[in-house]
Amino acid sequence: MSITTLSPSETQSQGRGDGRWSERQLVAIGLVALAVALALARPLLPEWTIVRVEEGLYAYADWLDAVFNFVRDDLGLIHLTRAIAGGLEYLLDATANLLYGKKRWPHLGPIPWTALAAAAGVIGYYLGGWRLATIGAGTFVWAALIGQWSIAMQTMSVIAVAAPTAFVMGLVLGIFAWKSRPFEAVLKPVLAILQTLPFFTYLLPAVIFFKVGPTAGAVATIVYALPPMILMTTLGLRKVPPEAVEAGKMSGCTRWQMLRHVYIPSARTEILVGVNQVFMLCLAMVVLTAFIGMPGLGGKLLAMMNSFKLGRSFEIGVTIVLFAVMLDRLSKAWVVKQPEHFERGTPWWQRHAYSLATFGGFAIFVLIAFLVRDLPNVPVKAVGDPEAEGSFFGYVGGVLDEVGRKQSLTQGKGIDKAIKGFLGIDSVQAVTEWLRWFLNVWILIPFRNALLWLPVPTVILAIGALGYLVGGARSALIGAGFFAFIASTGWWDRAIITLYTVISAVILATLTGLPLAIWASRSEKWANRILLFCDTAQTFPSFIYLIPAIMLFGVNDVAVVFSILIFTLVPLTRYTIEGLRSVPVELTEAADMAGATRRQKLWHVQLPLALPTMAVGFNQAIMFAFFMVIIAAFIGTQDLGQELQRTLAGTDLGKNFVLGMCVALMALVFDHIIMRWSTDRRKALGVD
Amino acid sequence: MNSEAPVISARNIWKLFGADPEKYLASMTPGRGFDEIRADGYIAGVKDVSIKVSRGEMLVIMGLSGSGKSTLVRCFSRLHEITGGEILVDGQDIMKLNENDLIEMRRSKMGMVFQSFGLLPHRTVLENVAFPLEMRGQDRHARRERALEVIKLVGLEGREEYFPRELSGGQQQRVGIARSLAIEPDIWFLDEPFSALDPLIRREMQDEFLRLQDMLSKTIVFITHDFDEALRLADRIAIMKDGAVEQCDTPDKIVLDPQTPYVAKFTEEIEKARVVHASVLAKPLNGTTPEGEPVPAGATVLQLARQLVNESRTTLPVADKDGTVIGTMNRQEALDILLGEG
Known part of the structure; x- marks a missing residue:
């Protein structure tokens, strides 16, 4: 009665049609029968088959510890990882200074939220018109106005280091995997396991080898985001049309020129899809690093949920979702964004209109913040205080620089009440x-x-x-x-x-x-x-x-x-x-x-x-x-x-x-x- | 043609695909056919081909898809490493070149046009055309000048800043042609350059190509599966089947005197009168001086049709471009070709 037609071989393997069982099905039935028999014979089975084996048959954990200790101390891996950690920490401190004003080199930050929002808005507009401009700028505006700017920037400062690092490492490893079949054969199963390992297993080695704090978080995030970047790079390079490759060779490219000018640009789409994946996984992981005590959106969310403050949890959740959607939509728009030509003779400012607007928007708000900071008696704290001098401009400028605690529009308590009321x-x-x-x-x-x-x-x-x-x-x-x-x-x-x-x-x-x-x-x-x-x-x-x-x-x-x-x-x-x-x-x-x-x-x-x-x-x-x-x-x-x-x-x-x-x-x-x-x-x- | 050494000279070249083909070729009994080789687990892309291309000649390689024509031309430029045999380009054994010399040869001597264009999508027309110049390290100004020059040559002026995806198929192939000409190559490989185009555009591009060839007179290896195209363009045609060259001759000879049943079948449907030239039908004078108005040697039988029908002489003198009589043509023989009874 089945409408789908089955080929003879398939009919056989499926055991349908002629009403007989295939060999595979018979073996499977046999195994199931054995399993059922064992279950029925449960009272007769030796004890270890039923209750949990407390000790385990083998002390895998001890063996592994021995191996880890050997690699870490005797082979001196710890020195290498600590050195890497030092470099990473330097970068993390720099982004932390720029984004939320941690007192480290280059001592320039924090960048005012308005400047970042303006830049994100222009980039969004360039990539996808008003819709993405709204998502781009809106995310930053929301984070600032809801009073989560600094925790959001703590999170972003890790991503700002982890994502580019994962991108570069993934690209390089992907190129190696594409060049060398043996390397790929070794790498593939490792990546398969990496992709299924629970994230806690990323965190502990990161902590042990790379120091507690943002460095460990960044390392775990990088490793977690790596596999798809590697896979997409290899896939993209394999898919470069043979004629483009031959055209490159006939143009007399050296190997390096082939890679730089032919392969990588032709694999652009796949590589950018990899970038999108890197962003998404970085964000997913960096939030989870809250479990090893990393501050930021994840840490705050964990704390709020622990104390059952549902309103604030909800607001932080919205912030995380907004950042996720922004990163996803912008990077996806970048994948499909194709270069457009300018007629000959277009003046340079027109060719670079978007870069200029991004830079301009950024600079204006930085300038405002800078001027306001130098004003005497900046009345940021003087909300609604009529006595404060120059209050209007100072106040607006101050808010554009930094949204103070009292100025945030958070409705945490209200939402809390609403939710609890609803559930009640x-x-x-x-x-x-x-x-x-x-x-x-x-x-x-x-x-x-x-x-x-x-x-x-x-x-x-x-x-x-x-x-x-x-x-x-x-x-x-x-x-x-x-x-x-x-x-x-x-x-x-x-x-x-x-x-x-x-x-x-x-x-x-x-x-x-x-x-x-x-x-x-x-x-x-x-x-x-x-x-x-x-x-x-x-x-x-x-x-x-x-x-x-x-x-x-x-x-x-x-x-x-x-x-x-x-x-x-x-x-x-x-x-x-x-x-x-x-x-x-x-x-x-x-x-x-x-x-x-x-x-x-x-x-x-x-x-x-x-x-x-x-x-x-x-x-x-x-x-x-x-x-x-x-x-x-x-x-x-x-x-x-x-x-x-x-x-x-x-x-x-x-x-x-x-x-x-x-x-x-x-x-x-x-x-x-x-x-x-x-x-x-x-x-x-x-x-x- | 002229008497100097051929530009490309291939002797007994083989290209086998499979595991460790060199070893297989060394142990293979000579004279094994395509199917027998396939039964052994190998594909004969090119099977024992010997061919020469002279300077300024246009050799067209013809065959159905899978007959090995693209593989053969890729052996000439060493995009494929051959399994056996020898290829000399300007007297140099290209299989002996090291990587740098090979790159140098491609940078200075060879240009290639591809069926689906092979343009780099992230570069503008100008940057695509200048690509080979950039690769060999020419400075920005010089390569721009040269690229603009070739772009003008192929009639794409005003499109320099476009990206490939903004152009039609025909225009994209013009970019491909311009790129292959940018380095002023001696040898020009064209791999089914017009196959991906609509019939009308194809015709236009063929005319364009003939115009360019008139100006540039390169040594050309041109691949096509379209017999009409081959007839329009070729000095000589090589017909391939299963990796081997069945016959390599002038179009007239291929049509009049097919050497193998396959070639005969291939040419069966061709209207011979459109292909055969008076010069081919001309028999030597043997000291006699024929009378009357001569017919031009370069004319096809079809072009002479009216005259042949109206004429009363049994033999017609044939004269070359300078007016020198080179022989006589039997009118009946020409009429037989015209009427398809040759």
Whole structure:
């Protein structure tokens, strides 16, 4: 009855059509049967297969500590890293001085907020007209007026160092990976692990090797932002059209000239997409460095949430989101911005109109601030004091230089009251209370207990069976092997709790996201709106998603699951809409002409064809979930994230790394299985 | 042509794609065909080709896509390293050049035009054209002068500050041509330069190209898969199939006397009268002095059609540009060609 036609080989591998099972399915069924048998025989199993192995089979952490100590002290890596830290610190101090007036070289700052806002506005206008000008200037204006200028600039001063460094390093490593296949072969798996390692595992080594404070934060941020820059550079260089390369060679380029004048400019688009990624990841990470005590937007947000000041948390959240959207939109506009020609004889000031306007706007406000600073009795503090001398001009000038504490427009307390008032309404409270009760009692806790009840070999075999079904022996070995490793570390129950949180959140997100996406994809207008929303929401640093969760549910398991749910909803919805929209029109028309009802069309044509793309979204959702569940340690979980967070206080590098690897390996197993399935399915369907 | 040494001289060159092709070529039994080589896991891009290009000659390489014509021309400029054989350019074995000498040769002697133009998207027309000059380190002022000169030559005046994406396909290819001419190369490679263009523009560009060639008289290797284009432009045509040259001859000979069944099939549909010139049909005088008005040697049979039909003589004298009679042409033979019974 199926409408999609299956090729003979596919029919065989899928075991459909002729009603018999394929070899793969038989093996998988066998493995599952074994797993079930083990679960049923639970009372008979030796104890270590059931409860958590406290010690772990092997003392990985101790071994790793020995290795780290050897590398750090005996090989003297610490001296190298401290030297690098010194250089970085110098740069960080310089940007800190310029942006928020830290008393360090070059002793010029702080730059008045108006000057930065003006410059950002002109750049925004150049890149994308009035819309981006508003976003550019508006972000800075908001940060200043809401009274978060200095913490925002603390954050930006780290990004101002980390992003260019990550860009340069990524570009250079990307070029090496493109030039040398062996180097790339080594680099690729390292990058894959780096991309799945939980961020706590970036932080502790950074602290230990690079000094506490902004330097460690900057290092962790740089390393975190590096992988996509490397990958995009390599990709871009590979995609340079062969004729451009040949034209370069025939023009007699030396190797350096080829790289400088042909390859890198031709790979511009991909490299700039890499730059966009660098900005976004830098912002996401720099906010999280709050966990190692870095001041800035993240630090403030963490403090505010800790003391349950929801109003201020909300305002800081808005600031972070604005910066994220600004960096994303401006850098994306830069990707598509093409050079435009000037007629010959255009005067130089016209050619450089935008640079001049940027510089001019910047200079004017710096000048104003400078003049005002030198005025006697600057009445900045004298708000509404009629006696103050020259109060109007002095006051306006002073505000243009720096928004004082009393002048900020923050409504933290008011919002706080409003939120708490809203949540206090009986009906609202009833709903959240009920949700909390229902999810906890009927879904989350039973599910968690069931998973924890299962004997260790059962879980490993089940994962192996899934791997075998999708990708054969190799996938089965990867899946079972990685989980066996986790069991051997002694962190099995923590890992299972992590896994349970991820799975339940993703399932709940699927149940909400899929219907939403299917509904939205029916109308072009709504599909576009929701896609735009998802695009924007995806740029928000993950930390932000904790805010509504805590607001609604307070500090507990449900808030954790809820924050992961809304975080993973974004990729799920987005890829489902894109998958459904990419179904060729001929096919839906063919279904219409075959007399299919809407439901039949959806089930038999649209969903089967959209499934590979949807799987990519599902995969991304799981990756996001693994990332988020670790951050949620902040709320108070009992999983690997909590253990990881605890290691931050000490110097337990080995333990930190083992825990990080547990998270990374679980994520990699899902990544491998889902992506494998998606690629095979695409091939079978003949779509690309 | 003239008697001096050929500009490009290729002897038994091979280009194989696959793992360790040199070793395979050394151990291969001679005379293996394209399909047999493919069965061994290699692709013969160029298969045992020997060809010479004389100074000032325009050699057109023809063939279907995948026949190896682009590969062959890339061997001449060493964009591809050949697997076996020898290529001499101006008497120099290019496979023996080191990297710097190779770069120097390309900077001073060779220009190349590409099918999809190969323009650098981030540079203006002027900067694209000046690119080879910049690479060899010419100063800003001199390269600007020269670039403006070639831009004017290809008729793109006033577009110097445009970016490639702001130009039409034909204009972009003019930029490609201007760039390849900027260094005043002796040897000019054109790889299907007009294939990506619309038929009308293509025609216009061919005329433009002929005008340039009249002025510049370069040694040219021109690739096309369009037989009409080859006939319009070529001094000699080399027809390729499966990496090998099937026949290399003047257009007249290719049409009148195809050497292999493949070439015969290729030329079947061609209207021979448009290709064959009187000079080719002229038989030696053997001391006799033919009478009457001679026909010009450079005229095609088609151009002589009216005269051939109205004429009553059985043989017609053929005279070259200076008016010297070089032979006689059999009228019946020419009429057979005109009527397609040759």
